[in-house]
Amino acid sequence: MSPEQENILEAHGVTKQFGGLTAVNDVSFAIPQGSIVSLIGPNGAGKTTFFNILTGLYKPTLGRVAFSGKNITAGRPDKIMALGVARTFQNIRLFGTMTAIENVMVGQHARMKAGLFGSIFRPPWVRGEEQRVRAKAAETLEYVGLRSGVHDQLATNLSYGDQRRVEIARALASEPRLLLLDEPTAGMNAQESESLTRFMQKLRDDFGLSILLIEHDMRVVMGVSEHVTVLDHGEKISEGEPQAVRSDPQVVEAYLGKQEAERQRAEQEGAV
Amino acid sequence: MAAASLPAAQPAPLRAVRRFLSSYGLILVLLAMPVAFGIQDLRTEGDLSRLANNLLDGLSNGSVWALVAIGYTLVYGIVELINFAHGEVFMIGSFVAAGFFGTIGLTAATGGAGLVLGLLLTLVLAMLASGVLNTMIERVAYRPLRNAPKLAPLITAVGFSFILQNVGLLWRGGSQQSIIDLVKSQKELFNVFGVSVTNGDALAVCVTIPLVLLMTAFIAKSRLGKAMRATAQDPDAARLMGINVDTTISATFMIGGMLAGAAGLIYALYQTTVWYFQGFTAGLIAFTAAVMGGIGNIRGAVLGGLIIGFIQQLSDNRIGTQWTPAIVFAYLVMIMVFKPSGLLGEETREAG
Amino acid sequence: MPELPRNVRIALTVAVIAFGALLPLFVEGGGGFIDDATLALAYVVMALGLNIIVGFAGLLDLGYVAFFAIGAYTMGYFGSLFHINVNGGEGLHVLVAGPAAELPGIHANFLIIVVLAIVATTVAGMLIGLPTLRLRGDYIAIVTLAFGEIVGRIAINGDEIAGFGTKLTNGRQGITPVDKIDLPFSEPFTALNLRPWYWVAFTMVLIVLFVNFRLRDSRLGRAWIALREDEVAAVSMGVPLVKTKLLAYGTGAAFGGVSGAFLGSYLNTVNADQFQFAFSIFILAMVILGGLGSIWGVVVGAIALSFINNRLIPDVLNDVPERIGLDFDLTELSFGIFGFLLVIMMILRPEGLIPERRRQLELGEGIEDLAKTGDDDDPVYQARVP
Structure with missing residues (x-):
């Protein structure tokens, strides 16, 4: 079996520039069929821009996106939706x-x-x-x-x-095959987040959905995702299993700033 | 690699053509008429003096449009509203000026210092009248709708435009009215290489240039100008910085209206007719100019005004005045479609 | 009127239809009232058409007069002496009887002309719509206005354009006379008895109302409203932007064309001076007065403004200025009055006299505004959607 049959979505070297500013830089990324993966990163890291590229709202400057083996790079949003990619928005956009x-x-x-x-x-x-x-x-x-x-x-x-x-x-x-959720727990308390986490798992089990999640709440991310990708300043700085990503010094630095990261590292070394 | 097997998004040459058109397409479109008529002149008459005369007349026409266009661009820059009634504010400026000539006893025989003084006085009055009117419209028709959907104030603007047209209609009747030719606008002042510069041309340029310079300096240097630019960038941030946004917006309408009033005076003197309907077409021409230059951009509005003046003059002179509005509107549509950001427009909102 | 129970609604609808259908029998067949009523119904058709574009889909069209013009010229082209030399002066006749069958020029049956008008205006609506698809709301308004003006200018100056042995239009002279409506199984209509005209207009209104209601509560209607509410969310939910917007422009335009063809025949002239910006605003004012998107509201708004314009201002109130010592004609002020109405409605009651069930004025903003309302994760707020 070739890899793209196992991955419901693959992005290769996706780059998006607005004028002189690079919002997403050469990000490659895959979502295995039937998995829940998370995209995290500090504010302004380009997560939503990346989402908008996947759903066809933005045309990538460079790179390709394939959904279940089909090229959807810069496809029309409604057509991508019809293929089976559905999304929600960070700041709820209902009619x-x-x-x-x-x-x-x-x-x-x-x-x-x-x-x-x-x-x-x-x-x-x-x-x-x-x-x-x-x-x-x-x-x-x-x-x-x-x-x-x-x-x-x-x-x-x-x-x-x-x-x-x-x-x-x-x-x-x-009836999508891939669901993109943009910060679904924003504005929720711990209990609600918890139940949403369970709900996502239920969704996956009930419908065989794959889910891509943008999330700030680390508990949700750690609790639900099988795979985490971290963006910072539009670049992918880390990816892997949740636990591994959490202890990646680059990720800590991106979130906490350099000084804080060094302090933590020193503490850890001291403890050893 | 799976990526290698995916077809490319768009063939490169097509993309290059697209990029070229989006950068230079508008300029090509704008050059089409002058170049075509230039070639025609060279073949039939052997020189370009007719085209040069068109250009000059176009510039003096265009300076009127530039003044009106600045009003559009300032207002759009700060409240993102097409002030549809702006053309009518210009028309009222013309009417006030035309009425005031008689009041202060200016006649075709008035000469020299008396004329200059009288015209200066009229200029101030027309500017004030139009400025106050524009500010009042903002207060009554736009401010209550500042948080409404964006098209609501556009609809009230259209409504006000009709109201003012009716005021004009009641004031001076339904037909074009000629007014005294105070500056003998068609009299030749001097002649360079077959290009005839008339009193009217000189007047248009002499009023427009100082006003535009004065205003750019005002916006760049003065506190109010800075407040205007800040509000245009981000009204909420400006408010937090202690800028009175309402006052700033009123001031913007005031300035825009004053320039329209000045344009109204020039128009009255230059065309020697006034008409209640002059504002409608003028407004759309000036709006076209503002969009052409890049809405929100003052230099763009001036440039757009001059270009559209030239196009208009070419069309008046060569195709027929009755077709000019259609041609200007066709340009408007083309700009909107191919380059809504205009010639000098940046993608961001800005007033300065 | 969804808040009423179903059977009350049906009873009301039947009563309104019966009243409308029987009304002419109780008034003079050649009188002023039935004339006003017929005009009002023709305006209702137009206003309902514009309501699809502005009210449902949220596209502020300021050039609706273009479709009136195109519909009326279709009537003029295919139902008058305009092409007087066609077929060697013998004329072309398609399913017409009565006096028109003897005249030179092209004379087609009114129903055929209506179909042609629908086709012509639908195509025109889509063509005008095309350049506006990616524009923001206020730019859409200006582009449609510009198109309306261009069509108006061509109508006025079309007598200078000639080809195929005919002029494009008759300019300010107008095309007159225009064939009277000639329907199968009925006498040709005359200017003396206006009842048949009224019934034709009334039937048009019923058909257009039916289409409006059906469309509103359908997949297409939901797609229009979704686009009006939030373009980005709508396309992300699978609504095709281009197709859905063009269908709104095309459908709305078609109603303008039908009404235009009818008015061409009814008014017995296709005069270029009718096709001005002010007319677009006249129709828009009807929609706004009644309530954007509200079908019954628009019907009421159109009837009200039509009567104000054709009866109240010229006949009933015209001597008011004189009585209070002012020297002008109130008819001169009619468009100022409509302008005033627009301002007042927008400020005091933007949802209109009979608000849409949704009770909210929501005029769409273009997809380019994605950036402005964009999610705060976006580092740059100036993106264009492909």
Whole structure:
């Protein structure tokens, strides 16, 4: 078996420049099928930029991205979504004036066929499709734990936690094979983060999903991921198993600054 | 390597063509008309004096557009709003000037010092009137909507534009009105190599250049100018730094309006007609100029104004005045499509 | 009206339709009221078209008049003496009866012309939409405005452009007379009895309403609203940007074309002076007065403004300035009044008289704004999406 059949997503030498600034520099990266991997790094490290490249929102200056063996470099975002890559956003981007269930129905856009005339004349197959999609949306909302009482509320009126849930449901409803989560635990307390961690594992087990996670909360990262990649100033500075990455001096330095890193190292040496 | 087997994103030559077009395409488009007519002149008349005359007339027209365009660019730079009513502010400036000539008794016979003094007084008045009007519009129609979706103030701007047109209509009726030719604008002042420089040309340049210089200096040096630039960069940060953002925005509208008022005076003297509808076309031409130069960029607005003045003059002179608006709008669309950042525009917001 | 129970809604709808359909029987068939009502219905069709572009998809189109013009010229081209020399002065006749069948020029059946108008305006709508796809909201407004003005200019000066033995337009003279509507199984329409015209317009409104409701609650309608709300999120959820926006432009334009063709015939002239920026704003004001995206709101807004413009200002209130001692004609002020209305509505009640269920004015911003609203992890906020 060639390696790309085991990896659901591969990025090779991805670089993104904005004017003179290099936001992502020569990052290669792979997500093994069915795994949960994390992308970490300090603020401004280029994690979200990298996400946006993977989902087609940005065109990389250099490099290639392949999803299950298919080249998706600079593909249109909607097409990449249709192939099976779904995402959430760091600062929740729901369609505020649509209801929760409508939001999730939009997530299934790529799985629907009704066009202009189908929408106007609404033949039986379109009716059937609408019903199916609505039922699926409701089911997905239940799955992520949204009470059925609020399915018809406008997204803006939902609580923060529910908005996060709807966003995940919206991504899930498209039946993706790879789910990209951009800081899903932002603004959550320890207990909520904990349950989200379990939820991610459940997702993987229930749907055979692969998950890529951008995360700041180290407990979540360490608890859930099989593989961690660290970006700093747009460059990959470390990758590997969570424990190994955590003790990598370069990573400590990126997070804590040089002085602090040296102090810690000295302490450790002293202890030995 | 798996990567090697992936097809390339885009063939290199195509990318090179694209890059070339995105950098120089606009300049090529802008050169098309002058070059075509230049070649035509050389073949039919043997020299370029007609083109040079077009260029000169274009520059004096263009200096009016430049003054109006600065108003667009300043306002856009600071509140990211296309001040659609700006053309009407310019029109009101013209009307105030034209009305004031009579009030202070300027006639075609007034000469020398009296004329200069009278015109200076009119200039100040037109500038004040337009400036105050523009500030008032901001206060009434835009400020309440500062946190609304971005297109809401654009809609009120369109609304105000209609209101002001109606004011103009009531003030001076529905048809073009000729006003006294105070400076004998078509009289030749001097002639260089077949290029005739008229009083009107001289007036346009003599008012525009000092005003533009004065204003750039003001924005670069004065405290208020610095506050304007800071607010344009980041209103929240500016507020935290103790800058009164409301006052700064009002000042920006004031300055933009004053320049439009000055442009209104020049227009009235140069064209010797005023019309309630003059602001609509002028506004769109000047907006085109501002976008062409790179919105938010003052030098760009001046450059864009001069270029669009030239294009307009070429079209007036060679194709027909009735087609000029369509041609200017076609340029507007092309710029928007191919290079929305304009000639001198940087990708960032800035006012200075 | 989703807040009402289903059977009440149905009863209300039936009542409104019955009232609308029977109304002409209770008024004079050649009178002013039915004339106003017919015009109002034609404007409703346009306003509902613009509502798809502005209200649903959030694309502020300031050049809607272009579609009025194209629809009307389609009527003029294929239903008047305009191409008087065609076929050696014999004329071309396609499924027409009555007086038009004897005249020179091209004369096609009204239904054929409507189809042609739909095709022409859909194509025009998409062509105008194309350059705006990647632009921010305010730039979209200006580009569509510029297109509207270009179309208007071509209409006015089109008598200078000639080819294939005909002029492009008749300029300010206008194309007149224009064929009266001639439907199968009915007498040719006349200017004396306006009831048939009214019923045609009323049928158009019903069809357009049906299409509007169906589209709003469909995959396409959700995609439009999603794009309006958040372009970046929408494309990330699988909504194709180009196709979805172009469908909005095309559909919205088609309604303008249908109404334009109807008005060409009804007003008996295709006059270039009709096609001005002010008309685009007139229609936009209807949409905003009623409530962006709100189908019933837009219907009410269109009827209200149409009556204000055609009856209230010229007839009822016109002597008010005189009575209070002012010397001007109120009709001169009509567009100032609409401008004032736009300002007032935006400031005091931006959601309109009958707000959309969603109750929020949300006009889309371009995809380039991804950067501005971008996630704070991005080191650079000035990215363009391919």
